[in-house]
Amino acid sequence: MTTTVPTSATPAGARPLDDRRADAREKDIMRFRTVSGPDLTTRNDAYLAWQLDRQQAELWPYFRRYESAALTTRATVVSDTGVVTQGPNFGGQDYLSLTAHPAVLDAAHQALRDYGPLTAGSPALGGATPISKALETGLGEALRTEHVALFPTGWAAGFGTIRSLLHRRDHILLDRLSHDSLRQGAAASGASVEFFRHLDNEAVRRHLRGIRATDTAGAVLVVTEGVFSMDSDTPQLAELLGICREYGAHLMVDVAHDFGAMGERGGGQLEVHGILGEVDFVVGAFSKTFATTGGFLATPSASAREYVRMFGGPQTFSSAITPVQTAVALAALSVVTSAEGARRRTAVSAVATRLREGLTARGLEVMGDVVCPVVPVLIGDTPTGRTASGLIARAGLVAHLVEQPAVASDAARFRLQAMAEHSDDDVDTAIDILDTCIREARRTVG
Numbered sequence: 260m261t262t263t264v265p266t267s268a269t270p271a272g273a274r275p276l277d278d279r280r281a282d283a284r285e286k287d288i289m290r291f292r293t294v295s296g297p298d299l300t301t302r303n304d305a306y307l308a309w310q311l312d313r314q315q316a317e318l319w320p321y322f323r324r325y326e327s328a329a330l331t332t333r334a335t336v337v338s339d340t341g342v343v344t345q346g347p348n349f350g351g352q353d354y355l356s357l358t359a360h361p362a363v364l365d366a367a368h369q370a371l372r373d374y375g376p377l378t379a380g381s382p383a384l385g386g387a388t389p390i391s392k393a394l395e396t397g398l399g400e401a402l403r404t405e406h407v408a409l410f411p412t413g414w415a416a417g418f419g420t421i422r423s424l425l426h427r428r429d430h431i432l433l434d435r436l437s438h439d440s441l442r443q444g445a446a447a448s449g450a451s452v453e454f455f456r457h458l459d460n461e462a463v464r465r466h467l468r469g470i471r472a473t474d475t476a477g478a479v480l481v482v483t484e485g486v487f488s489m490d491s492d493t494p495q496l497a498e499l500l501g502i503c504r505e506y507g508a509h510l511m512v513d514v515a516h517d518f519g520a521m522g523e524r525g526g527g528q529l530e531v532h533g534i535l536g537e538v539d540f541v542v543g544a545f546s547k548t549f550a551t552t553g554g555f556l557a558t559p560s561a562s563a564r565e566y567v568r569m570f571g572g573p574q575t576f577s578s579a580i581t582p583v584q585t586a587v588a589l590a591a592l593s594v595v596t597s598a599e600g601a602r603r604r605t606a607v608s609a610v611a612t613r614l615r616e617g618l619t620a621r622g623l624e625v626m627g628d629v630v631c632p633v634v635p636v637l638i639g640d641t642p643t644g645r646t647a648s649g650l651i652a653r654a655g656l657v658a659h660l661v662e663q664p665a666v667a668s669d670a671a672r673f674r675l676q677a678m679a680e681h682s683d684d685d686v687d688t689a690i691d692i693l694d695t696c697i698r699e700a701r702r703t704v705g
């Protein structure tokens with residue numbers, strides 16, 4: 260069967276260009292989320308036509324490629340239609356600027372020489388090296404939690420842990436804004452799943468009371484994040500842990516964005532809230548602060564760790580993180596836990612503060628009440644967000660628009676990611692460009 264791929268020159272149907280432009284700017288991407296029809300190779304053609312219209316109109320913020328190193332403070336990015344953006348880079352995740360740190364690069368080269376570019380297989384089938392053990396030990400010390408299992412990505416850590424530990428007669432209670440990996444793990448586990456209002460500990464208490472009124476036998480897992488990166492806010496974790504204990508529930512915290520980047524010693528929000536070592540399941544990602552891809556589970560339970568290592572899908576059926584990734588995470592961890600790490604945390608916090616204050620002074624709405632490396636700037640309606648995103652790319656700022664399905668359709672935002680090595684000039688240029696382009700977009704969209 261052949262598929263006709265529509266292009267901007269041959270769109271689906273013969274709709275006038277102005278209508279297609281308006282659709283590109285305004286239509287909800289969720290229209291395409293559920294499609295039906297017997298032919299899987301053609302039933303997404305309408306989606307592709309719409310995507311091409313968005314690309315053509317410079318209203319498509321996705322799949323751009325870095326032509327320079329991705330995590331330098333200034334970068335060059337090119338869109339599918341050839342729009343080149345050259346300027347301050349607030350679109351990458353390297354909170355402590357460790358991707359170019361000499362100790363990190365040396366560790367990567369050494370691991371490549373010692374162990375080669377790939378592991379023998381999954382963690383279950385020979386995927387570990389001596390560096391894996393050292394990394395597990397180091398993470399366990401930093402989180403004061405004895406048992407650690409490594410995963411190939413942060414996504415796999417959240418998904419694999421929940422999916423393997425919870426079963427049909429159990430309950431999972433997630434913050435309504437939990438990351439995709441946690442939601443998918445919950446959905447795949449077969450347990451009964453409920454969502455509670457974002458950050459609302461009293462809502463957690465009500466849900467737990469309801470669950471325990473009818474079921475005292477099943478396990479209950481409450482799931483939240485140290486910092487919610489789309490919103491730059493954090494739960495009252497110590498109180499939440501107390502509520503879980505009251506109702507015989509367990510707590511899981513995803514520390515992808517805060518571990519290493521926040522807290523005096525880099526222990527993230529668990530350290531800030533004084534509960535390092537007390538949470539039942541801590542999952543995290545290396546991809547924000549530890550200069551590589553990969554993830555982990557840390558737990559005080561030896562049996563839970565072994566069980567997840569055997570039954571957590573990516574532990575057995577996906578190749579382990581490579582020796583280079585493991586060595587990079589280990590070298591980054593040693594910087595994170597040193598005095599240099601503390602200096603870098605102070606630096607990234609100063610960058611985030613300058614951004615927050617500068618944007619607020621221009622009348623823009625900066626979201627969240629936690630100074631963390633992620634600075635979300637609320638736009639609101641999606642058409643304005645898409646229009647501003649196109650203007651910002653042309654003006655020379657690398658910053659990502661976040662729109663549906665990641666956030667609600669009336670809550671589009673730019674998510675700026677600060678790095679320790681951003682200069683004042685990078686920050687001030689970003690503020691100027693955002694301010695000018697968002698104003699212009701608001702004028703255009705009306």
Ligand SMILES: Cc1ncc(COP(=O)(O)O)c(C=O)c1O
Binds near residue numbers: 412415438440546552
């Ligand atoms: C809270 C949270 N957990 C997990 C992940 C996944 O991490 P990774 O990209 O390393 O797989 C992310 C990244 O987007 C995240 O924000």
